[in-house]
Each structure stands twice: as C-alpha cells, then as structure tokens.
Amino acid sequence: MLELREVSVSLGSRRVVEQVSARVERGSLVALVGPNGAGKSTLIRAVAGVLAHDGEILVAGSSRAGLGARARARSVAYVPQRPVLPVSMTVIDYVLLGRAAHHSVLGTTSRLDRLVAAAALERLRLTDLARRRLGELSGGEAQRVVLGRALAQEAPVLVMDEPVTSLDLGHGQLVLELTDELRRDKGLTVLCAIHDLTLAALHAEQLVLLHEGRLVACGKAGDVVTVENLRRFFGAEVEVLAGSHGPVVAPLRLSPAPMPAPPAGNTPRDTPRQDGRVAMAAP
C-alpha cells in the first residue's frame, strides 16, 4: 500500500535521510524507530508530502510526486510530532478541518462531515471536549485531538510521528488499539515513528530502525529489538525479556544506587555500609 524506494531527504546542506527503502502492506503497521536525530520525523514528513525528497514514494502503486495538497491529503493523513495548533479554535472545528480534503473548493461542512468528526472524537474519548478551545487542553488531550483530525480525513494511509509520547499508559494503549481496529476493519495502513520499543514490538508487524539517516535493521520485533542493536544504535544498556506478546525492553541501571542520607539524629558514629543500609554503632 505504501512503498518507499531509495528515499533521501536533504535539509539545508545536510543529507538527513539516505536511500531508505521500505514497504507497508495494506492493513499493517510499520514502526519507525531509532535514536534522537536519526531522521524519523524527516522521513515521515517526506511521506506526508510536506518535505521534498529524492527517490519514490508510492501509495497504492501511484507516485505522490506532482499531486496537489488536497489529493495528497485524501491519500495520506499525517499526525506531526509538534503540531502548531490554533489556540482559539474549538476541538470539533479543528477535527472538521480533516474533512477539507473531501470538499469541493468552496465546499461547506456537510452532515456526513459532522458525523465522521463526531465518530473520530468518540473513538478517542474526546466527545466531552468537543466545545473546548485547543489552547485549553492538556498536552496529551491536544495530541489525541490532532489524531482525531487525521482520522476524520479518512485517508487509506496514516503516518504518525510519536503519537503516544505525551500520553499516559491508558491513552497510549487506546490510540494503538484504535489504529489496530481501523487496520482490521478498514484496511488502514500505518507508518508510525515511536520511541517505546516495547509498544512498537507489540503492535507493529515490522520495525524499521534508522540511524544517522540510514536504515540499519528491519524486520520482525524479535530481530530488531535486540540487546546488541539497542547498545550499538541507542547507546542503551537493556535487558530484552520474552513477553507473552513479544520482546519487552527493560532498561538496566549501570551505576549502583546512591547511598541514602543518614536519617536526622544519627550520631557521626553511624556508618553507611556498601549495601546502602546504615550500620548503627554500638552505644
């Protein structure tokens, strides 16, 4: 459904993404992972059509090169990492913007648009916030509203840039379960940059690991989420545990725990021991 053929992106004079090729099958989710600055957002923005690129990006076999903004928006919906929100707009009006790609040039909001927008809010448990202004939302609520706008777009491909980063555990789960449901029911195809490798492993059919703009590993979670890859590309020391639904990343503590300060009132003769407890001197 979505195919990247040797996609490269330059920002200023820097080549930030270098010849990345990948496929996302209809109804599947590919997680784009990698350390800060690896090029994930840049690649996502190229797929969304907001950055120029070399190489080819195909949706349902057709190149996106030369498509106008509205045609692009009908094929790919984009959830940015740092959206700029019009603070005085209401949630429902913002979500309705997602329907603009379906209007004629002078089109007005239809009953269908309102139904689709209301359904998107409902799915994201945002109905109670529909009349709130965007400037009056918490970070995680705003992030879900941006996803709501993308869902209202009803494009067959959804690209999301760290959609669960500011969400609590429950709402993060809600968002990924929701995309699972849309993948199953509507064949939605998803490319998603994500830092939580355990969640990525749980939901994605495939992981693509970027490092310094290049694809350095791709495949099933068990092949990508490994102690060696996390050490080499993230500089992280972790254990990778065998969870019941895939690998679970458990960070390791490298330095010993700091000694707790002695409780007030201890005499100078009370000496901390190596295990962190305080040995009381005999009176």
Ligand SMILES: Nc1ncnc2c1ncn2[C@@H]1O[C@H](COP(=O)(O)OP(=O)(O)OP(=O)(O)O)[C@@H](O)[C@H]1O
């Ligand atoms: N406008 C720009 N001009 C030059 N370099 C840029 C520009 N914007 C971003 N970069 C650089 O491009 C590289 C890739 O950035 P990008 O935002 O794609 O990384 P990322 O993988 O999404 O990182 P993060 O996990 O922190 O979101 C980084 O080194 C970044 O500093």
Ligand SMILES: [Mg+2]
């Ligand atoms: Mg990013």
